[in-house]
Structure formats: structure tokens, C-alpha cells
Amino acid sequence: MTGKPPAPDKIMQFSSGALWGAMTLGVGSPHSIFTHIEGGATKVDAIAKAAGLSLRGTQALLDGLVGIGMLDVKNGTYSNTSEASFYLVEGKPAYMGGWIKLIVHGPVTKGWLKLDEAVKTGEPRFEHTADEAENPMWEELVLGIAPLAVPVAQIVAERTGIAKMAAPSILDVGGGSGVFSAILLAANPNARATQLDWANVNAIARAYVAKHGVGDRFKTRDGDFHTEDFGSAEFDLAILSNIAHQESPRENVAILKKLKKALKENRALVVSDFVLHDDRTGHPFALLFNANMLLATKAGAAWRQADYRAWLSEAGFAKVTFEATPTPSTLIVAWA
Numbered sequence: 001m002t003g004k005p006p007a008p009d010k011i012m013q014f015s016s017g018a019l020w021g022a023m024t025l026g027v028g029s030p031h032s033i034f035t036h037i038e039g040g041a042t043k044v045d046a047i048a049k050a051a052g053l054s055l056r057g058t059q060a061l062l063d064g065l066v067g068i069g070m071l072d073v074k075n076g077t078y079s080n081t082s083e084a085s086f087y088l089v090e091g092k093p094a095y096m097g098g099w100i101k102l103i104v105h106g107p108v109t110k111g112w113l114k115l116d117e118a119v120k121t122g123e124p125r126f127e128h129t130a131d132e133a134e135n136p137m138w139e140e141l142v143l144g145i146a147p148l149a150v151p152v153a154q155i156v157a158e159r160t161g162i163a164k165m166a167a168p169s170i171l172d173v174g175g176g177s178g179v180f181s182a183i184l185l186a187a188n189p190n191a192r193a194t195q196l197d198w199a200n201v202n203a204i205a206r207a208y209v210a211k212h213g214v215g216d217r218f219k220t221r222d223g224d225f226h227t228e229d230f231g232s233a234e235f236d237l238a239i240l241s242n243i244a245h246q247e248s249p250r251e252n253v254a255i256l257k258k259l260k261k262a263l264k265e266n267r268a269l270v271v272s273d274f275v276l277h278d279d280r281t282g283h284p285f286a287l288l289f290n291a292n293m294l295l296a297t298k299a300g301a302a303w304r305q306a307d308y309r310a311w312l313s314e315a316g317f318a319k320v321t322f323e324a325t326p327t328p329s330t331l332i333v334a335w336a
């Protein structure tokens, strides 16, 4: 070999660093390390005491959290990075502790340990697959992922001009926590929203939307979006967020056709999902997410823009735009 050999950085990162980093974050977050630091415990002994952990263990955890860029340290004084301060301090609106708990300690990591089997067989390996009715996994997941949808829902509010619409009616299919409804209803005091989801999840959504002070304009419908009718020319805006990736192409076309029928003339459908470019490049999370769908669903995937274009056109949507967001999600706006 001539010249300088390449550094094995990525191999080190993904053979050990990624898993070790995930475990470090997955232990640091539920032990409220970021919350204690934000609250003024900034030395290792004070952090250990506040978290009720051993001194030796806390030092190892803090070193790891510095290593993965979640903490800064100067002369033995620890501080949260801006990312940790924004997303990992309990009580803050964008707190992502629920997401970390779900991924690291919940069914997701257990499923990922079986990736080899899933790759060999092409079959899912999660304990509960996405198509199960009243899947208990959703109850934890929807609140865990809600902070990720907040910036996306804010962009939706801007792009659709919801604030200026007269009295818009919104349909959110598989709305989960109700995060889109909460943000869109807050943007327009005359808006009303209907969420279609399983009964166990709708109960969670009603509490979430009520907490945002707009519960009086939020309605839920319990049922399976594969078999439920969405109505006819009833809605001014429809949302389909983080649903298409769990469905097969045939199911997606069927859902999009029902959404087209449910919308009034010239109204928008907003799809938010982890979308690949047509050449199968894209956001690293979206690319890895494809294996998550292999593990969690019978026929889902991180679909390409070309797939969405074809399905939306078959469903009767004339104009389609794609927009990257500050999160790994791509926003698709289609006009009926």
C-alpha cells in the first residue's frame, strides 16, 4: 500500500463507539445527569451525590458524555452542551428523555440485537409489529417521539398558512400523541382537528392536547386506518406523519386515496417521514431507519421520494414538494 493509510474512525465508531455512546446516553439521561448539571451540580462529587450514584461510576459516565459531545468540561467543572441543555433537561418542552428510554431500554434495542436474523430471513423481529391492533408499544413511543415532531409541525403551520385560514378542519391519521393537532390548533383559534388512531393512543392524545390548552377543539376517532372511511370533502388540511414507513406500497396508495377523498378541493396533504433520495442516499438516520422497519414491520421501509411521487400521483394529488427539516424527517406537501 502506498501513501497514508485511512484512519479506521468509522469502524471504531460503529463497532464500539456507537453502542457504548448509546449506553452512556441511555444511562446518563434517566439518571438526570443533564438536569442536575443545569441545576448547578457541576463537579463530579456533587453530580454523583445528586444522582445517587457511585463516584467511580459517575466519573466514567461523565467522561463518556464528554466523549460523545453531550457535556463540556473545564478545570473539573461540567456544563451541558447547547444540544443537551435544549433536549435533555427534564421539564423543558423539547425533553427527549422518553425517546432515549424507549430506544435504549425498550423494545427497539432488543429487536436490533436480532438484525442478523432479520437480514437473513427478510422478516421482522420486534416483539410487537406495527400492524398489531392496540399495540402497547405505541403508548410509549408516541410521547417519546413527540419532541421530534415539534419543529416539523411548526414548519407545517407556516407552509400551510394555517393561522390565516378562516375556520380550518384538520384530519391527522395515526396522529399518535396529537402533537400536530396541538401546534396547529394553537396557531389558529378557529381551527378544529380530528385524529384517527387506536383507542389506547387516542386517550393519550386527548391528555396531551388538553395540556396544550386546545383540547376543546380536538376530537378523536378510534379505529384502524386501513378499514375506516376518512370522509368526503370534509377537511382543509390532512396530516400523515410517520405512518407511510410502516406500510407497504399498496397500503400507502390506499391510504393516500382515502386522504384525497377526505380533503376539500385544492387543499393540502402533509406527509412527514424519513425519506431517501431516489439514488438511495439521504440523511444517515433515514438510511439506518430502513433496517428498523425491516425489524418492526412486515412490509414497511424508508421509502424514496420517487415512491411518494408515484403513490401521490396515483392517488390524484397534482403538485408535490419535498423539504428537509431540522430533524431527520422530510416534509412532503401534496395538493389535491
Ligand SMILES: C[S@@+](CC[C@H](N)C(=O)[O-])C[C@H]1O[C@@H](n2cnc3c(N)ncnc32)[C@H](O)[C@@H]1O
Pocket (backbone or CB within 6 Å): 130, 131, 138, 142, 145, 146, 149, 173, 174, 175, 176, 177, 179, 196, 197, 198, 201, 223, 224, 225, 226, 240, 241, 242, 243
Ligand atoms: C410512529 S407513530 C406516529 C405518531 C404521529 N403521527 C407522529 O408523527 O408523532 C404511528 C401512529 O400510528 C398509529 N397506528 C398504527 N397503525 C395504525 C392503524 N392500523 N390504525 C390506526 N392507527 C394506527 C399508532 O397508534 C401511532 O399512534
